[in-house]
Amino acid sequence: MTALLSIRDLSARVEEKEILSGLSLDVPAGEVHAIMGPNGAGKSTLSYVLTGRPGYEVTSGTASLAGEDLLALEPNERAARGVFLSFQYPLEIPGVPALTFLRTALNAQRKARGEAEIAAPDFLRLVRAKAAALKIDFDMLKRALNVGFSGGEKKRMEILQMSVLEPKLAILDETDSGLDIDAMRIVAEGVNALRAPDRALLVITHYQRLLDYVQPDRVHVLAGGRIVASGGPELAHQLEAEGYDRYGSLAA
Amino acid sequence: MPAVRETAEQVLELERYKHGFITEVDQEFAPKGLTEATIRFISAKKDEPDWMLEWRLDAFRRWQALEEPRWARLEYPPIDYQDAYYYAAPKAKDGPASLDEVDPELLATYAKLGIPLKEQEVLAGVAGAPRYAVDAVFDSVSVVTTFKKELAAAGVIFCPISEAIREHPELVRKYLGSVVPVSDNYFACLNSAVFSDGSFVYVPPGVRCPMELSTYFRINAAESGQFERTLIIADKGAYVSYLEGCTAPMRDENQLHAAVVELVILEDAEIKYSTVQNWYPGDAEGRGGIYNFVTKRADCREDRAKVSWTQVETGSAITWKYPSCILRGNESAGEFYSIAITNNRQQADTGTKMIHLGANTRSRIISKGISAGRSTNTYRGLVSAHPKAKGARNFTQCDSLLIGKQCGAHTTPYIEARNASAHFEHEATTTRLSEDQLFYAMQRGLSQEEAVQLLVNGFVKDVLQELPMEFAVEAQKLVAISLEGSVG
Numbered sequence: 001m002t003a004l005l006s007i008r009d010l011s012a013r014v015e016e017k018e019i020l021s022g023l024s025l026d027v028p029a030g031e032v033h034a035i036m037g038p039n040g041a042g043k044s045t046l047s048y049v050l051t052g053r054p055g056y057e058v059t060s061g062t063a064s065l066a067g068e069d070l071l072a073l074e075p076n077e078r079a080a081r082g083v084f085l086s087f088q089y090p091l092e093i094p095g096v097p098a099l100t101f102l103r104t105a106l107n108a109q110r111k112a113r114g115e116a117e118i119a120a121p122d123f124l125r126l127v128r129a130k131a132a133a134l135k136i137d138f139d140m141l142k143r144a145l146n147v148g149f150s151g152g153e154k155k156r157m158e159i160l161q162m163s164v165l166e167p168k169l170a171i172l173d174e175t176d177s178g179l180d181i182d183a184m185r186i187v188a189e190g191v192n193a194l195r196a197p198d199r200a201l202l203v204i205t206h207y208q209r210l211l212d213y214v215q216p217d218r219v220h221v222l223a224g225g226r227i228v229a230s231g232g233p234e235l236a237h238q239l240e241a242e243g244y245d246r247y248g249s250l251a252a
Numbered sequence: 253m254p255a256v257r258e259t260a261e262q263v264l265e266l267e268r269y270k271h272g273f274i275t276e277v278d279q280e281f282a283p284k285g286l287t288e289a290t291i292r293f294i295s296a297k298k299d300e301p302d303w304m305l306e307w308r309l310d311a312f313r314r315w316q317a318l319e320e321p322r323w324a325r326l327e328y329p330p331i332d333y334q335d336a337y338y339y340a341a342p343k344a345k346d347g348p349a350s351l352d353e354v355d356p357e358l359l360a361t362y363a364k365l366g367i368p369l370k371e372q373e374v375l376a377g378v379a380g381a382p383r384y385a386v387d388a389v390f391d392s393v394s395v396v397t398t399f400k401k402e403l404a405a406a407g408v409i410f411c412p413i414s415e416a417i418r419e420h421p422e423l424v425r426k427y428l429g430s431v432v433p434v435s436d437n438y439f440a441c442l443n444s445a446v447f448s449d450g451s452f453v454y455v456p457p458g459v460r461c462p463m464e465l466s467t468y469f470r471i472n473a474a475e476s477g478q479f480e481r482t483l484i485i486a487d488k489g490a491y492v493s494y495l496e497g498c499t500a501p502m503r504d505e506n507q508l509h510a511a512v513v514e515l516v517i518l519e520d521a522e523i524k525y526s527t528v529q530n531w532y533p534g535d536a537e538g539r540g541g542i543y544n545f546v547t548k549r550a551d552c553r554e555d556r557a558k559v560s561w562t563q564v565e566t567g568s569a570i571t572w573k574y575p576s577c578i579l580r581g582n583e584s585a586g587e588f589y590s591i592a593i594t595n596n597r598q599q600a601d602t603g604t605k606m607i608h609l610g611a612n613t614r615s616r617i618i619s620k621g622i623s624a625g626r627s628t629n630t631y632r633g634l635v636s637a638h639p640k641a642k643g644a645r646n647f648t649q650c651d652s653l654l655i656g657k658q659c660g661a662h663t664t665p666y667i668e669a670r671n672a673s674a675h676f677e678h679e680a681t682t683t684r685l686s687e688d689q690l691f692y693a694m695q696r697g698l699s700q701e702e703a704v705q706l707l708v709n710g711f712v713k714d715v716l717q718e719l720p721m722e723f724a725v726e727a728q729k730l731v732a733i734s735l736e737g738s739v740g
Binding site: 051053054074075076078079080084085087090091092093094095096100101104105106108109112144161165 | 686687688689691692693694695696697698699700702703706707709710711712713714
């Protein structure tokens with residue numbers, strides 16, 4: 001059986017500079033994989049290439065979700081197929097209440113999948129429950145999305161969107177950065193609640209600490225634009241103790 | 253065939269006979285050009301009293317001495333005022349027989365606006381469709397009769413201005429031209445000479461108008477043409493909310509619109525005036541489209557009078573429009589909320605004037621300009637406090653949003669404080685629609701169009717919420733339609 005997410009020999013560049021160089025990776029459904037690596041290794045680039053951000057040009061290789069070519073799709077089509085990215089730096093959307101944003105997104109995805117729009121009461125019930133679990137004050141959702149929110153609030157808002165949209169593949173880009181220990185615990189619980197047999201999670205992180213709360217099934221080291229080492233959870237601890245130096249030559 | 257063109261061709265036929273000027277009032281048009289005879293024709297056609305004709309002729313003489321203003325940031329070829337029709341009752345005797353014969357692009361726009369089929373027929377001028385029921389856009393139960401009865405019971409006069417000139421001359425003579433003097437500016441002066449029709453509203457002392465008044469049905473019924481004249485008077489303690497405009501794009505062939513709107517607000521009275529302007533903007537290359545030169549002014553003539561202008565301007569090739577407030581009464585207040593959107597080759601030079609004359613007068617300006625395509629969008633505003641306007645206060649917020657790299661946004665605020673106790677605040681921002689925000693929204697599942705729409709609606713939210721509910725919903729859709737294809 002093929003993995004839910006399957007990446008083969010993927011190379012990509014940003015403004016003429018090659019960032020990914022023949023990256024291959026498989027993430028089966030039901031598993032959590034961590035991507036670790038030094039700064040500038042291409043971790044965020046990988047997340048943007050998979051989600052189709054303009055300016056990130058794929059030069060060779062393939063990436064597929066459940067056998068379907070992801071790279072041929074528009075960003076919103078990928079989202080409707082179940083690709084979700086929790087942004088390292090979530091954007092502020094002035095004048096658009098978080099609730100409106102979320103409902104518009106959910107309905108756009110449902111429409112693209114040929115499903116009926118969610119009724120307003122059902123939507124509110126759903127969001128109320130998910131927000132409570134993430135200790136997000138419901139009134140905050142009536143405010144413009146992320147405008148004036150703290151770093152931790154923004155990250156929790158990303159996880160809330162993820163839990164409402166219920167993606168097949170969730171990519172978490174440095175979700176732990178800027179979080180204090182309490183916020184980290186809440187976010188980690190939110191992420192763990194999303195573990196499911198039909199879902200894959202790709203956790204991109206520089207440090208081990210989020211992985212203390214979100215146990216990965218596999219850990220991959222990304223350096224020099226490709227996966228240079230893979231292992232079990234113990235690899236994360238090893239990296240924490242030894243640093244990325246040993247991969248330095250590979251990254252050059 | 254568009255009605256106006258049809259009329260024009262009929263006139264051409266007639267001109268071959270060289271019979272000179274036609275004076276019979278049963279004609280549906282005046283010959284091309286603007287002379288005293290044209291004005292006499294219009295006045296006769298409207299069965300006007302002599303004082304009205306004299307008023308028009310006086311305006312015409314003054315207009316001839318005026319020069320067209322050129323200070324706006326607008327570029328257009330010179331207008332030949334003699335090469336236009338000033339009165340054409342464009343009564344399409346043979347409108348399309350059914351919607352099948354109507355321009356499909358127009359129908360697609362109606363469909364996007366969510367206008368029911370029956371109303372689409374009315375808007376498109378399909379033969380046999382009721383000629384007044386467009387107000388059903390607001391209220392599918394009502395038609396004019398019930399509506400008029402209720403207004404009459406409250407003592408509110410709401411009628412075409414041509415009717416008011418005949419039926420209520422004492423009110424018209426007292427107030428017409430008292431806010432926008434005949435020779436106020438070139439276009440207002442032209443309007444004074446040739447105005448075809450428009451609305452008249454009088455709300456008596458202490459009366460709160462029982463419903464929102466709308467010009468929808470009447471303008472469509474009368475097809476009153478290019479030179480509308482509106483006069484609204486709120487007597488002491490009265491209140492009225494007035495909605496103007498057309499949320500369906502009329503594919504008007506007329507090039508020049510020069511309307512005048514005068515609002516008179518007496519002690520403790522309030523007028524709320526909302527406009528959604530969606531005239532034909534021309535095609536993507538800037539061919540065709542309406543030149544919209546409008547003078548709108550409110551006079552808060554007595555103490556504690558209040559006026560609020562809200563406008564959503566998405567149409568016209570050229571918009572030249574500065575709804576203004578003269579805050580004469582002490583503690584009177586003026587508000588201006590504006591959304592101006594330009595796309596393709598459109599040009600808008602719009603804003604407001606807040607003239608503080610009385611003590612403790614207050615004003616507030618919220619302007620949101622959006623430019624896309626190769627358009628130009630200018631906010632031009634004046635806030636002034638005269639020596640007697642002790643304690644005058646103004647707050648101005650001007651925000652511009654650029655979509656794409658070939659459009660322009662300009663902000664030209666004029667501030668004159670002639671007494672030391674005036675307190676004026678001005679805030680302005682210019683931002684480009686961020687590609688990062690677009691990507692963020694698209695990553696969540698929104699198409700590019702939906703993402704633009706959501707972000708733009710967020711940008712204009714402060715103004716949209718000032719519109720009456722029915723208008724706000726339609727305005728929101730209009731915003732989306734007018735920006736279609738502006739990204740990518």
